[in-house]
Amino acid sequence: MQSTDDKGNGIVVNDYTRIIYAGKEFLTQLLPELQRHFKVETHKDIATLGEYISKQTLLSLPDAILIEVDEDGECFRFVEKLKLNTLLREIVIIFLSASASPKLSQIALRLNVGDLYIAPIPVNDLCNRIKFLIRLRAFQPRVSDSAAIRVTAQFPVKKRIFDLCISCFVFLLLIPVFSLIALLIRIESKGPIIYRSKRVGAGYKIFDFFKFRSMRHESSNDLANLSALNQYVPAEGTSPTFIKIKNDPRVTKVGAFLRRYSLDELPQLFNVIKGDMSLVGNRPLPLYEAKSLTSDEWALRFLAPAGLTGLWQVSRRGKGEMSERERKKLDNFYARKYSLRLDLAILIATFAAMKQKENV
Incomplete structure (x- = not known):
């Protein structure tokens, strides 16, 4: 089965695209709509998420991970470790935070996550964003070494x-x-x-x-x-x-x-x-x-x-x-x-x- 986005744009994403949600603060609010578009698995914290990811094979890895930003920065350390792995770095990562700060935005950019959402989180926009990032990933070249792909702009x-x-x-x-x-x-x-x-x-x-x-x-x-x-x-x-x-x-x-x-x-x-x-x-x-x-x-x-x-x-x-x-x-x-x-x-x-x- 395949689905279109709410605007009828025909974004091709399997109804059973798998995403992982780590956190509890926004889960009640977001989960019903997320489940309409994706197959969702939840984890209460970064520790259980890390344990879960470590047990997955290439075929069972999720397409995207939504992570609630925690106060002690454990989520940042998890993503840093994730990005060091050639295969895991291709998973779409989105941060969800209760409040905005320049420091948080800078960390998100440094870690090259897919996006950062600040509460109140527009759930329809979030679903469409996940679909877009997954589709974009399909067109990007895959790497076989640890070198990161950087986008550079060339001008006349x-x-x-x-x-x-x-x-x-x-x-x-x-x-x-x-x-x-x-x-x-x-x-x-x-x-x-x-x-x-x-x-x-x-x-x-x-x-x-x-x-x-x-x-x-x-x-x-x-x-x-x-x-x-x-x-x-x-x-x-x-x-x-x-x-x-x-x-x-x-x-x-x-x-x-x-x-x-x-x-x-x-x-x-x-x-x-x-x-x-x-x-x-x-x-x-x-x-x-x-x-x-x-x-x-x-x-x-x-x-x-x-x-x-x-x-x-x-x-x-x-x-x-x-x-x-x-x-x-x-x-x-x-x-x-x-x-x-x-x-x-x-x-x-x-x-x-x-x-x-x-x-x-």
């Missing part, structure tokens, strides 16, 4: 040469501006002048992203308390993908000026010179945003280079009515259509878009 040489010439020239030209901004930040508040954060760029590459610090030092800890001010309003029953705070109280006076004229972005010229980013592309995302865009519909945006400026910044930036879906569609459009001519048009339009109309 002309684009790289253009990026290096322009970014080096602009950097040398703006050295006095860099020095003045650094001095103002140092005078106003304590903390580093350059803010570094982990971002996800082309091919899901994680790199250190540079900006002039525009907020109070260590203010990222306050983010969870500011969700009501998010510019991007999620659909009912879902969590927002992008986070952009209106009138963010964490921003300093100097930082507000830098943000208004996009001067806080200037250190990203270093990222362009290093090759982490391009002058024009899709904005590299924080880990907590990137983990929401691993579906087959939206992963296309990561096939384009990460950019200092991009299509959505020049076309709709600062407009409060912009939805998450509109931004994602613009990112996907650029990933399909980017060219040196389009990049030049975006760069020219960027100067008009540099002054923000909103305090975000």
Whole structure:
């Protein structure tokens, strides 16, 4: 027997696709719907799951494992061990967690798990995601050694040469501006002048992203308390993908000026010179945003280079009515259509878009 997804898309997945569920917190909520689509076996904790997996043969291994994240990190150690085995690493792994955190997202990306879901968990979306990941695995090459397969993005040489010439020239030209901004930040508040954060760029590459610090030092800890001010309003029953705070109280006076004229972005010229980013592309995302865009519909945006400026910044930036879906569609459009001519048009339009109309 074979089944289709809830949208009738004809995703071919056997009704008896086997998945293992490890944990108890979400089991009552998720199990009935999971059993409609898959043959489900449950284990109360990682210890019993590990014992079960160790006894399986190649033919009896599950297609996917859903793991509730535990407080002591035993689930992470289990997955690390699993990934060392050439055969077991092909099992689809999905983490389920009661709460979100940048650290958790970073661990999930490092372990290369299929996805990370944060409560409340949309069970229909979860089922379709499992089907997609299993189907994707069928098309991926299998390996016979311990070398991991990495997705790399290759971009035109002309684009790289253009990026290096322009970014080096602009950097040398703006050295006095860099020095003045650094001095103002140092005078106003304590903390580093350059803010570094982990971002996800082309091919899901994680790199250190540079900006002039525009907020109070260590203010990222306050983010969870500011969700009501998010510019991007999620659909009912879902969590927002992008986070952009209106009138963010964490921003300093100097930082507000830098943000208004996009001067806080200037250190990203270093990222362009290093090759982490391009002058024009899709904005590299924080880990907590990137983990929401691993579906087959939206992963296309990561096939384009990460950019200092991009299509959505020049076309709709600062407009409060912009939805998450509109931004994602613009990112996907650029990933399909980017060219040196389009990049030049975006760069020219960027100067008009540099002054923000909103305090975000």
